[in-house]
Amino acid sequence: MTARVALVTGGTSGIGAATSEALQAAGYRVAANYRSDRAGADDFARRTGIPAFAWDVSDMETCRNGVRQVEEALGPIDVLVNNAGITHDAMLHKMSAEQWREVLDVDLGGCFFMCRAVIEGMRERRFGRIVNVGSVNGLTGQFGQTNYAAAKAGLLGFSRSLALEGAARNVTVNVVSPGYTDTAMVRAVAPDALAEILRTVPVGRLGRPAEVARCIVFLAADDAGFITGTTLRVDGGKGMG
Numbered sequence: 528m529t530a531r532v533a534l535v536t537g538g539t540s541g542i543g544a545a546t547s548e549a550l551q552a553a554g555y556r557v558a559a560n561y562r563s564d565r566a567g568a569d570d571f572a573r574r575t576g577i578p579a580f581a582w583d584v585s586d587m588e589t590c591r592n593g594v595r596q597v598e599e600a601l602g603p604i605d606v607l608v609n610n611a612g613i614t615h616d617a618m619l620h621k622m623s624a625e626q627w628r629e630v631l632d633v634d635l636g637g638c639f640f641m642c643r644a645v646i647e648g649m650r651e652r653r654f655g656r657i658v659n660v661g662s663v664n665g666l667t668g669q670f671g672q673t674n675y676a677a678a679k680a681g682l683l684g685f686s687r688s689l690a691l692e693g694a695a696r697n698v699t700v701n702v703v704s705p706g707y708t709d710t711a712m713v714r715a716v717a718p719d720a721l722a723e724i725l726r727t728v729p730v731g732r733l734g735r736p737a738e739v740a741r742c743i744v745f746l747a748a749d750d751a752g753f754i755t756g757t758t759l760r761v762d763g764g765k766g767m768g
């Protein structure tokens with residue numbers, strides 16, 4: 528059998544880059560999506576040999592076109608990892624409608640648009656693995672993240688519902704829920720706020736992108752077909768209880 532094709536959104540940096548590389552190491556033909564950091568994506572593509580494709584996941588049409596481009600280059604998409612995400616942290620009484628909308632559009636809307644673009648093909652071919660990247664903050668809530676926590680909690684209901692719809696067609700849908708991981712997104716948090724948060728992580732450190740990636744690869748596997756609608760936490764124990 529030829530190697531399966533995997534697409535990772537936000538796949539050229541952070542957890543997404545680690546996932547693209549881990550899937551490649553596991554024998555997948557991988558495409559990495561990114562939105563705007565062309566130089567970073569070019570570096571990533573040169574270093575790994577993984578082709579990078581630019582589009583904004585918060586729009587139905589750009590997702591359709593992006594998926595078409597990837598499928599023309601690599602073939603039908605078997606594995607979709609919805610990893611692209613942004614934050615605009617602010618207490619609710621200071622949050623603008625734009626901060627709310629952008630985070631919901633990318634972090635939750637992006638998952639819908641991407642799944643919508645691949646789901647018919649997966650159903651027809653009777654194979655699909657969709658892994659959505661959630662967050663511990665979607666489970667516990669987080670000061671300053673009503674927008675982000677709402678989007679990430681929304682992914683859980685979305686994923687369970689799509690898991691029900693895909694089950695009879697061998698299309699599984701699961702969530703990997705990272706905790707505070709050593710990426711640019713977390714490094715942007717004010718150091719004193721981050722130190723406070725780290726005190727609530729039983730393992731006592733930031734996660735590593737590769738520690739999240741290995742769980743995504745696990746759920747993407749052909750022989751993970753009996754696992755659907757679940758959430759796998761990779762958060763150093765922060766989200767338990």
Ligand code: CAA
Pocket residue numbers: 614616617618621661662663664669670671672675705706707708712713716717720724
């Ligand atoms: N719980 C309770 N009170 C808190 C608090 C907390 N966690 N954090 C701050 N406060 C209090 C402060 O002590 C302060 O009180 P006083 O007014 O009495 O002094 C008040 O709330 C206002 O706090 P700030 O000065 O921090 O408010 P701000 O408006 O300047 O900043 C914020 C707000 C940007 C949200 C900032 O608190 C912050 O950056 N928090 C961390 C947010 C965070 O963890 N984001 C995660 C990003 S990474 C990610 O999202 C990846 C992932 O999936 C894990």
